[in-house]
Structures are given as C-alpha cells and as structure tokens.
Amino acid sequence: MYKLVNLPNGKELILRVADNAFIPxxxxxxxxxxxxxxxxxxNTPQPADEGA
Amino acid sequence: xASTINASTSxxxxxxxxxxxxxxxxxxNGTTIAAITSTGLAVTGALTTNGVTGSPYTMKNRxxxxxxxxxxxxxxxxxxxxxxxxxxDRFNAEVSQSSKFSVQQNAGSVTxxxxxxxxxxxxxxxxxxxxxxxxxxxxxxxxxxxxxxxAYGTASAKTCTMSCWVYSSLTGTFGGRIYNNTANKSxxxxxSIPTANTWTFITITFAGDTASALSNSNAATLYVQFxxxxxxxxxxxxxxxxxxxxxxxxxxATSVVSTSGAKWYVTGVQLEVGxxxxxxxxxxxxxxxxxxxxxxxxxxxxxxxxxxxxxxxTIGVAGGKWPVTMRAMPTMAVTAASYVxxxxxxxxxxxxxxxxxDPTIIGFxxxxxxxxxxxxxxxxxxFTLTASAEL
Numbered sequence: 001m002y003k004l005v006n007l008p009n010g011k012e013l014i015l016r017v018a019d020n021a022f023i024p025x026x027x028x029x030x031x032x033x034x035x036x037x038x039x040x041x042x043n044t045p046q047p048a049d050e051g052a
Numbered sequence: 053x054a055s056t057i058n059a060s061t062s063x064x065x066x067x068x069x070x071x072x073x074x075x076x077x078x079x080x081n082g083t084t085i086a087a088i089t090s091t092g093l094a095v096t097g098a099l100t101t102n103g104v105t106g107s108p109y110t111m112k113n114r115x116x117x118x119x120x121x122x123x124x125x126x127x128x129x130x131x132x133x134x135x136x137x138x139x140x141d142r143f144n145a146e147v148s149q150s151s152k153f154s155v156q157q158n159a160g161s162v163t164x165x166x167x168x169x170x171x172x173x174x175x176x177x178x179x180x181x182x183x184x185x186x187x188x189x190x191x192x193x194x195x196x197x198x199x200x201x202x203a204y205g206t207a208s209a210k211t212c213t214m215s216c217w218v219y220s221s222l223t224g225t226f227g228g229r230i231y232n233n234t235a236n237k238s239x240x241x242x243x244s245i246p247t248a249n250t251w252t253f254i255t256i257t258f259a260g261d262t263a264s265a266l267s268n269s270n271a272a273t274l275y276v277q278f279x280x281x282x283x284x285x286x287x288x289x290x291x292x293x294x295x296x297x298x299x300x301x302x303x304x305a306t307s308v309v310s311t312s313g314a315k316w317y318v319t320g321v322q323l324e325v326g327x328x329x330x331x332x333x334x335x336x337x338x339x340x341x342x343x344x345x346x347x348x349x350x351x352x353x354x355x356x357x358x359x360x361x362x363x364x365x366t367i368g369v370a371g372g373k374w375p376v377t378m379r380a381m382p383t384m385a386v387t388a389a390s391y392v393x394x395x396x397x398x399x400x401x402x403x404x405x406x407x408x409x410d411p412t413i414i415g416f417x418x419x420x421x422x423x424x425x426x427x428x429x430x431x432x433x434x435f436t437l438t439a440s441a442e443l
Contacts, residue, residue, distance in 0.1 A: 007410050008369070008419055021385035021438075022409045028270050028380035030442060 002035055003046035014045065054089075058082055113333040114194050115276065116142045116343045118216070118321040120170040123157045124350055130156035132177065138442055140172050141344040144193070146277075148186045152309045153177055153280060155190070164319055165217040165251045167332070171319035174280060179312040186283040187300050188309050190318070193233065193272035193443040195379060200268040202260055202325070204232070209260025214276055215329035218243070219251045219317040220308070226316075227282065227305030230256075231275035231298075235264035238299040240291045249315075255329040261294045270379050272443040276323055280316060281307035345376045347442045353390060353434025358418075360392050360404075360433035362425045368392065370433050373415040382439035384411040390435040392422050400424070404433065411439060 003015040005022065014023040014035050023031045039045070054075035058067040061081060076088040085097035122141040125131075132154045133145040139155040147153075158164075159173025174190065202210045214230065223245050230239040239261075243254040266273035279301035288299040308316045320332045335343075362368040374382075386407045393401045404420035418435060425431060 005408055007408055007417075009410065009417075011410060013408070013410070016383070019385060020387070020407075021383050021440075022411065023383045024381035024411055026381035028441075029383060030380075031383040031440070 001046070002038065002043075004048040006048045012048070017046075054087060056084075110333070111198075112322075112324045112330070113335075114198050114274075114323040115192055115321045116347075117340060118319075119168055119332065119334075119340075120157060120172045120319050121337065122341055122344050124344065124348060126157070128157045130154045130159065138348065138440075139190075142192050142347060143172055144191050144442070146187060146189045146191055148183075148188065148283075149180070151177060152180050152188060159317065160315055162219065162249075162317070165253075168217070168319050171217075171219070171317045174308060174316045176280075176309050176311055176314040176316075178309070180281070180307075180309045182281055182283045182307055182310060184283040184285045186281065187286050188280040188282070189228070189277045189300055190280065191231075191275050191277035192321070194274045194276070194323070195443060196234075196267040196269045196271050196273040199266050199273045202266065202274075204261045205263065205265025207262055209262045210325050211257060211259050211327050212323060212325055213255055213257045213327060213329050214321070214323045215253065215255040215332075216321040217251045217253055217319050218245060218278075219249065219315070220245050220306075221248055221313070221315040222306055222308065222311060223248050224306040225302070225304070227279040227287075227301030228256075229275075229277050229279070229300055230258055231277060232261055232264055232266065232294070233272045233275060234267045235261070235296075236298060237261060237264055237294050237296055238288070239294050240288055240299050240302050242291055242302045242305060257327050258292070259294075263294070274323075276321065278316075278318060279305060281309035342376050345374065346379050348438075348440050349374055349378070349382075350438040352436050355434075357432045357434055360420075360422075360431045362422065362427055362429055362431065365425055365427045366421055366423060367419070368422055368425065368431070368433075369417055369419050370435075371415060371417045374413075374439065378413045378439065378441040379443070380441045381413055382411050382441040384409040384416055384437065384439045386418055386420075387436040390418075390420070390433065390437070392420075392425065392431045392433045394425075394431050404435075409437075413441075 001017040005013045005015045054077040055070045056077045058079040077084045078086045086095045134150040136146045241256045282301035286300040287303045289303045308314045358370040360368045360370040390404045391401045406421040408419045410417035
C-alpha cells in the first residue's frame with residue numbers, strides 16, 4: 001500500500017505504508033519502479049493529506 | 053622485430069642478438085617475458101614487485117563486499133527472507149516463497165578459508181519441494197558504470213572469470229548464472245562440491261557476449277547468482293553459453309532448500325576480466341564500506357548530530373549529506389526513535405513525529421513535528437535512518 005505525500009518544499013513523494021519509507025520519484029530507484037508497476041496493475045495510492 | 057637477450061639453459065648461456073631495431077625482447081629459453089619498445093615496457097610473464105605482493109586495489113573485482121565483511125542491516129544477526137531483499141551488503145536473497153532459508157554472516161561459525169574472516173551463510177529451514185515456478189538464490193547485481201569496459205555487444209567483448217569459495221553440508225553439482233539484465237540473457241553454469249563441510253574454490257570463466265550490450269548507466273547490468281533451489285521454469289540444460297531468457301540454474305542442480313538444515317556458505321566472490329582467477333582483491337575496509345554506502349546507508353541517533361531548525365515552534369527541518377553519492381535517489385525511512393535536543397548532552401529531548409523525508413542522491417532533508425521548542429531556533433537532532441538505492 002502506498003500514499004502520496006506533499007513536502008513543505010512542494011515536492012511529492014510516495015510513502016510505502018508498510019515500513020514508513022519515503023520513495024522519491026526517480027526512475028532509477030527500484031522501489032519507485034515497483035510502485036509504478038503496482039499502479040500499472042490498476043492500483044491507486046492513497047491521496048496526500050489535505051493541506052500537507 | 054626486436055633485439056633479444058635470451059637466458060638459455062641449453063646451451064647454458066646468455067645469448068644476445070641484435071636486429072638494428074629500437075626494440076628489445078627479454079627471453080627465458082627463447083620465450084619472451086618482457087618487451088621494451090619506443091612506447092614502453094610490456095610484460096607478458098608474471099610480474100612480481102617487492103611491496104606489491106598483495107593485490108593493489110585497482111577495482112579488478114567488480115563484486116562489492118565479496119569477502120562478506122560488511123553487514124550494515126543485520127550486524128551479524130540471522131535473517132529469514134520473507135520476500136526478496138538484501139542481506140549482507142550488496143548480496144540479495146531472491147525468494148519465490150517465504151521463509152525457506154535464513155541468511156547470516158558467519159552462520160554456523162565454521163572456520164573461513166585461509167585469508168578470510170567472514171562468509172555469507174545460508175541455512176535451509178525445511179525440506180521444501182520445489183514447484184515449477186520457484187526460485188531461491190543469492191545474487192549481486194552490478195551497476196552498469198562498473199561493467200561498461202567489458203565491451204559487451206561488440207566483437208571485443210571481454211572474457212571474465214568469477215571465482216569464490218563455497219562450502220555445503222551437501223555434495224553434488226550446484227548451479228548458478230551470470231545474467232545480462234540489459235538483454236535478458238543468461239549464462240548458466242554448474243560447479244561441484246565434492247566433499248561435504250569443506251571449503252571448495254570454484255572458478256567460472258565465461259566469454260563476453262558479443263551480441264548483446266550492457267547498459268552504460270546506473271542500472272543493473274550483470275548479475276552473479278548462486279542458485280539454492282530453482283524449479284523447472286527457470287532451469288535449463290543449456291549451460292556454459294549465453295542463451296536468451298531468464299534461466300537461473302541448471303536442470304538437476306542440487307536444491308539446498310529441499311533438505312532441512314542444509315548449509316551453503318560462500319565468500320571471496322570475485323568477478324574479474326580474464327580467463328583465469330587471480331588472487332582475491334583486498335580493498336581497504338573504508339574503501340569497501342564506501343562502495344557499499346552508494347547502495348545502502350544507515351545510522352542511529354548516537355552517531356551524528358544534525359542541526360534542526362524550527363521555523364515554527366512545533367515544526368522543524370534538518371538536512372545532511374550522504375557519505376558518498378548514492379546510485380539513485382534513495383528510498384529513505386526515519387523512525388520515531390529520532391529526537392531533538394536543545395544542546396547535545398541535554399537531558400531534555402523530544403521525539404520527532406510526523407516525519408517526512410526528502411532524499412536526493414547527495415543528501416537529504418527531514419521535516420518533523422516536535423514539542424517544547426521555539427520558533428526561529430536551531431537545535432540538535434539525531435536520526436534513526438535508512439537509505440536504500442539498491443539495484
């Protein structure tokens with residue numbers, strides 16, 4: 001399970017809920033590759049918190 | 053052509069010939085050992101130099117942590133992979149089923165091969181019957197920037213040799229492969245462990261793939277993989293040549309995970325250019341550790357203090373730099389064990405909560421919520437953090 005996170009500096013990262021790890025949107029990051037595959041399989045991440 | 057100086061045994065003499073060129077060949081019984089030309093000295097025989105009898109660290113070994121010295125994640129503790137993931141630094145346990153074996157640095161406490169202090173130890177946790185689609189292996193993916201001199205995909209593709217020490221409670225023929233991740237091609241090999249519970253030195257020499265290039269990038273190119281049990285889907289009888297497809301092992305190879313309590317240990321893993329194995333390349337510990345840091349780094353709050361600036365009384369930000377530039381923007385986790393103090397040795401500290409991180413390849417930011425602080429002030433903070441840019 002993943003959740004989108006907006007940082008105070010305007011960046012958006014992906015939170016991997018299982019271990020509270022933040023995944024940057026870098027195509028060379030294998031965790032981000034796994035996230036993109038998960039999305040391609042029809043899954044949707046939880047939205048970022050309002051006002052975050 | 054060249055003039056020669058030949059040390060001859062029959063007849064016993066130093067025989068000199070001159071051919072009028074500016075080249076000189078030093079020979080032993082007519083065999084050229086070294087040649088001097090206008091461009092330099094070329095040594096074709098073995099070169100031994102006082103003070104360099106060990107292996108100078110020239111990165112001849114493309115494997116990182118091949119001596120199994122560094123274990124950042126587990127510090128020598130046993131882990132049981134439930135999914136595919138890294139164990140000792142740079143060594144990945146790939147599993148299709150959960151909890152079929154454990155991995156531990158120096159598992160079983162056997163004496164390593166002479167010259168080594170550590171090994172990676174696998175212990176089978178059950179007598180598992182392999183399904184067709186099963187795969188269990190220990191592997192290391194190599195980054196493209198460390199293989200782009202191998203000239204794969206050209207007529208000059210270089211022959212390489214993988215060597216290591218292996219030990220098992222089982223005997224027989226084991227399997228593994230070199231994998232071209234860029235082109236999805238496999239070079240499946242076998243090796244024999246003839247005597248149980250005895251270290252055996254193995255070498256696998258494989259021709260460079262002239263047909264398929266490797267990515268010149270920070271992506272994984274070549275994998276070295278040791279099979280611990282592979283089903284028929286990923287096994288092949290086509291060994292010792294490059295074949296298209298994802299084949300992890302040889303048909304009929306010994307399955308470690310199919311014998312409860314079976315042990316399989318490895319150390320001294322080396323992948324080098326050339327058609328024969330040379331002595332293991334010892335690199336200084338800080339050098340090897342830094343190479344590992346490119347892919348994984350962790351620290352605890354007692355190891356470093358970071359300035360933590362509260363831009364409001366309850367929210368602050370800290371930043372730091374990785375010890376080395378990471379391979380990619382890493383996945384980063386910071387746990388609630390992280391804290392802020394108003395001075396380094398203050399008895400007062402407060403946990404950082406609602407943590408978010410901002411990792412890049414050279415450093416990171418940490419945003420968090422604290423209490424008892426003042427806006428516009430800077431404090432000391434320590435983090436329990438991990439950063440992974442593994443392949």
